[in-house]
Amino acid sequence: MLTTLTRKERERQQREAKILQLARGMLRESGYLGLSMDRIAAEMEYSKGTIYQHFRNKEEIILALANEALEARIELFEQAATWPGNTRERISAIGAAAEEFVERYPHYFAVEQIVRSSSIWEKTSDERQQFMRSCEQRCMQIISGIVRDALAHGDLTMPKNRAPEDLVFGLWSLNFGSYIIMASSNSLGEVGIGDPVAALRDNQSFMLDGYGWRPFSHEADYPALMDRVRREVFSDE
Template sequence: MPPRVLDEQSFLAREQLIIDAALIVIEREGIENLTIDKVVDLVPFSKGTVYKHFSGKEDVILAINNQAIVILCDLFERVAKFDACPRERMLLLNFAYLIYSILHPVLFTVDLCARSPSVIEKCGQDRIDKQDAMQTHLMFTIGSIIMEGIEQGYLVLPESIDVQQICFSNWSMGYGIISLLSKHVETCEGRAGLSVELELFNNNNLLLDGLGWLPLSKDRDYKSAMFKDFDLVFSEELKALKALGRDLRF
């Protein structure tokens, strides 16, 4: 009897089951302990079937990260389309990233591992191309807000800095603050008493004030604006945060 050929929808549904099982393993044991055997133990099909979808655990990790980028793109696109001045939306981007990290902590931790050469070199080219395309789209979304700030006269780029560098500065600052102030990081004197929301807000204003991006923080009440914007842009996410017993406050 010939093997049953799955239609595309069934094939993708089976692939999602594999990804979901891998996420369970990562949540329980950490990404460093992910193996295909552990994934197989959690799904209703054989190792051979798993290998029809993924070349190895690295390929699974990249697939997980691709799904993570889809979620992040949706949050960032909502911010980019929101009716507010460009600087206000740059602030909102950082809070979109924070919301994502709280609601999807496993996906947040997978990101850096998924970008490492040791993972990428073992993945299928289609998945690599998909990740590259989505990351480009993500950076374009951030860059479009910066370009609006320039075009509308709110920001004049310093001679030695371009849009890509501002995108990188904003991302690295947000990632660093969220990672260092995460509840999963061991407490030390350097972070004692610090709030992730407040430090995101303060450090973003330090960066944007340093660039001379108008309106400067001394001339606009961005804190009040943020709390109004959260309800308008992230209403469903705020409900999910509340269900976890978490609010955005600073």
């Protein structure tokens, strides 16, 4: 049954959304150090006390934005997971969704990195921390579900004493780590990495080949498939 919000509750939601909107802009323009409760209060023409009624500190705002980021990531992953192909194509579609996320929401990707600093995380509420954990679990479930489908269809056989989540962790660390390096390094071209996204795609494919996930990368054009997923699933959004 739907619950009707009171006018005061609606106004509170609207204020909170406005706070997060302003915070996103400040992070984009000035980074973490440029975000402050004073600036937000001044922009909104509210007292600082009103802002603190919504968020107890700026770290809590960062975590709220990180949770927004994860919700956006989940939405893209859920769309990609329904791609009408074999399991290797579907896991490649998830890779396309990860690319789409970073390119469409660079500010969200930056927030995902900032919030993992212990100096920020330790100042945030248990409630928002738990919400972030549940979002990360949902991302894991989407991808591990495809791995389990691959096992059920005989496209993949996991090594002994390895769970689907171990494979997902490998993809997660390869993908997330690669994009962190791309975002933070200005010298990739100088060290011989001319197209880091293409290199990431290849490395993901080689990893899946190594696990024995069929069809292998020499049997299908997965980069072309990922381009197609991005055109057909995400281009109209």
